[in-house]
Amino acid sequence: MGDFLQLVKNENMKIYRRPRTWVMTGILIGLVLAISIMWLTFGGRDASMWDVAFIEASVLFLLVTIFTVVIAAGGVAEEFTSGTIKLLLIRPWSRSKILLSKYVAIMMFAILLAVLLFASTIFVNWVAFGINADPEVVPNTIPNGDSPVSYLMQYYALTLVSLVVTVTLAFMLSTVFRSGGLAIGMSLFLLLGVNSFILLIAMLDYKWIDYLLFIHLNLTQYLDGNPMREGMTLGFSLGVLGVYYILFIALTWYIFNKRDVAS
Amino acid sequence: MEKPIVRLQNVTKRIGRRTIIDKLTLDLPLGEVFGFLGPNGAGKTTTIRMMVGLMSLTEGEIFINGHSITKDYEKAIRHVGAIVENPEMYKYLSGYDNLIHYARMIPGITEHRVHEVVKLVGLEGRIRDKVKTYSLGMRQRLGVAQAILHKPQLLILDEPTNGLDPAGIRELRDYLRKLSKDEGIAVFVSSHLLSEMELMCDRVAIIQNGRLIDVRTIGGSETAAVAARVFIEVDRPQGAIEALLATGRSSIFEGEQAIAVEADRDETAAINAVLVAAGIKVYGIRAHVKSLEDQFLEVTGGERIG
Ligand SMILES: Nc1ncnc2c1ncn2[C@@H]1O[C@H](COP(=O)(O)OP(=O)(O)OP(=O)(O)O)[C@@H](O)[C@H]1O
Ligand SMILES: [Mg+2]
Numbered sequence: 001m002g003d004f005l006q007l008v009k010n011e012n013m014k015i016y017r018r019p020r021t022w023v024m025t026g027i028l029i030g031l032v033l034a035i036s037i038m039w040l041t042f043g044g045r046d047a048s049m050w051d052v053a054f055i056e057a058s059v060l061f062l063l064v065t066i067f068t069v070v071i072a073a074g075g076v077a078e079e080f081t082s083g084t085i086k087l088l089l090i091r092p093w094s095r096s097k098i099l100l101s102k103y104v105a106i107m108m109f110a111i112l113l114a115v116l117l118f119a120s121t122i123f124v125n126w127v128a129f130g131i132n133a134d135p136e137v138v139p140n141t142i143p144n145g146d147s148p149v150s151y152l153m154q155y156y157a158l159t160l161v162s163l164v165v166t167v168t169l170a171f172m173l174s175t176v177f178r179s180g181g182l183a184i185g186m187s188l189f190l191l192l193g194v195n196s197f198i199l200l201i202a203m204l205d206y207k208w209i210d211y212l213l214f215i216h217l218n219l220t221q222y223l224d225g226n227p228m229r230e231g232m233t234l235g236f237s238l239g240v241l242g243v244y245y246i247l248f249i250a251l252t253w254y255i256f257n258k259r260d261v262a263s
Numbered sequence: 264m265e266k267p268i269v270r271l272q273n274v275t276k277r278i279g280r281r282t283i284i285d286k287l288t289l290d291l292p293l294g295e296v297f298g299f300l301g302p303n304g305a306g307k308t309t310t311i312r313m314m315v316g317l318m319s320l321t322e323g324e325i326f327i328n329g330h331s332i333t334k335d336y337e338k339a340i341r342h343v344g345a346i347v348e349n350p351e352m353y354k355y356l357s358g359y360d361n362l363i364h365y366a367r368m369i370p371g372i373t374e375h376r377v378h379e380v381v382k383l384v385g386l387e388g389r390i391r392d393k394v395k396t397y398s399l400g401m402r403q404r405l406g407v408a409q410a411i412l413h414k415p416q417l418l419i420l421d422e423p424t425n426g427l428d429p430a431g432i433r434e435l436r437d438y439l440r441k442l443s444k445d446e447g448i449a450v451f452v453s454s455h456l457l458s459e460m461e462l463m464c465d466r467v468a469i470i471q472n473g474r475l476i477d478v479r480t481i482g483g484s485e486t487a488a489v490a491a492r493v494f495i496e497v498d499r500p501q502g503a504i505e506a507l508l509a510t511g512r513s514s515i516f517e518g519e520q521a522i523a524v525e526a527d528r529d530e531t532a533a534i535n536a537v538l539v540a541a542g543i544k545v546y547g548i549r550a551h552v553k554s555l556e557d558q559f560l561e562v563t564g565g566e567r568i569g
Contacts, residue, residue, distance in 0.1 A: 003370065006367040006368065007367070007368065009367060010364050010367055010368070013356070013360065013364065014353060014356075014364075017355060017356055017360070018355055082351055082353075082354070083348075083349065083351030084351050084352060084353055086317060086347045086348070086351070087347075087350065087351070087352070087365070087406075087409060089316070089317060090315045090316065090317065090340060090343065090345050090347070091340065091365070091368040091369060092337045092338075092340050092341040092368070092369060093337065093368060094336065094337060258319075260312075260317070260318040260319060261312070261317040261318065262309075262312065262317070262318060
């Protein structure tokens with residue numbers, strides 16, 4: 001039938017024509033600037049640009065996740081609460097494809113924010129610390145022997161994997177409960193709340209804990225080679241995340257296809 | 264009748280234990296404005312939701328242009344334009360962007376067509392404004408615009424006159440009639456505004472408690488043939504009654520200087536001839552034709568809900 005890209009274009013329009021999207025993007029870049037400027041003011045110029053970039057990434061990537069969760073949670077739920085879902089669905093497109101276009105647009109937004117974060121941290125810190133840097137200054141948060149760029153890239157790649165799973169979870173909650181607030185609340189609670197006592201849970205000696213989603217959401221634990229639980233490998237974590245991911249996707253699509261639209 | 268554009272066969276919807284739509288069977292031909300009339304809660308919106316695939320059918324089948332809405336959705340819905348209840352749009356987008364949004368979903372809609380439709384619904388002046396600044400009637404107009412954007416063969420409108428001003432209602436009515444007559448499309452309009460339906464529709468189905476009660480043709484021979492109460496002003500009511508009783512007529516009511524009988528057009532003429540032949544002076548004949556509204560209230564027994 002028609003052109004699927006047109007559907008994605010529609011979803012993009014619905015994301016980027018809203019002020020909140022630009023406010024979130026602005027906050028992200030503003031914080032990168034603010035942290036670097038504060039470092040420069042209070043810490044002086046003799047820091048490695050890679051150290052600052054890495055620390056900013058590790059703090060602000062959480063914000064990327066939160067912002068994308070907000071957009072994902074609104075994705076389906078807002079169409080239901082505003083009633084626009086009716087006019088959206090009565091087009092010559094299957095529900096699956098309409099849902100997919102939303103999912104694709106949200107993932108594009110996630111990647112856009114991640115790329116923006118990467119580019120702005122590198123650029124801002126290169127300007128602040130990198131130009132004419134003292135060759136004596138070496139990055140000390142990045143393990144010796146690794147090139148800083150490749151280390152950062154690995155860090156982003158692993159974090160992006162967790163981001164995709166978390167956002168898919170929020171997308172599922174949005175579809176199941178048709179309430180953006182509930183979807184945001186639950187995803188963020190699971191993300192932040194559970195994360196704060198995950199270390200405690202990880203110490204418990206039960207086999208089933210190995211299969212909990214939240215043990216595996218922090219993949220960067222493998223970068224420095226000391227996993228949260230003994231014997232866990234990156235492959236195992238990716239496997240567990242993969243199973244959850246397929247489960248989330250299957251449930252989301254099943255429910256969206258099946259549901260009567262009577263709002 | 265040629266092949267119907269829409270065919271509802273034994274359509275049934277149950278939610279929990281409640282039967283909301285009960286074995287609804289209807290055929291709609293092209294080129295007709297078809298009214299769907301019923302009191303609040305009769306099941307009009309539910310039927311429309313099933314026709315556009317927003318709700319599943321518990322039993323039965325709906326075919327649009329020969330394609331099953333449950334099995335071949337994309338083909339069936341291709342030539343349908345609809346408003347289901349209130350036409351909710353993206354409030355943070357302009358009216359124009361909303362239309363572009365729907366235009367993108369169906370291949371072949373040009374920008375020129377979008378402008379044409381905007382002009383048609385009379386929104387040129389405000390189309391670049393955000394929808395959140397629109398009045399109810401303007402939103403309804405935008406709703407009509409998105410429904411006709413792709414020149415559908417079947418237009419389904421759930422209470423489209425809701426919120427329109429008298430001029431808007433009239434324009435819509437004229438436009439719908441023109442669409443069905445000139446372009447030969449089928450229009451399916453639901454309403455509980457009975458007088459509205461009379462002016463707009465060729466046929467009207469009356470639905471109550473999810474059941475189809477009656478399908479009537481408006482303004483055709485059927486209405487003319489409906490017996491009306493006829494008041495005849497005469498000089499001698501008593502003599503008039505005697506003359507009519509002699510012709511075998513019963514149920515004649517006597518009034519002061521007048522009588523009343525139940526008769527259709529032809530019978531009225533015959534009665535007049537009988538009275539004149541009997542030497543009775545007839546001063547006036549007035550037929551009180553039942554409006555669709557009277558018929559509707561009669562059939563549904565008033566506006567009881569439930
Ligand atoms: N999701 C639902 N769950 C349960 N019952 C429902 C649901 N939607 C509608 N109903 C019931 O189905 C019946 C028909 O509702 P519907 O909205 O189709 O009526 P309607 O003819 O469009 O009425 P109105 O003129 O008020 O718009 C009502 O009794 C309503 O309570
Ligand atoms: Mg209704």
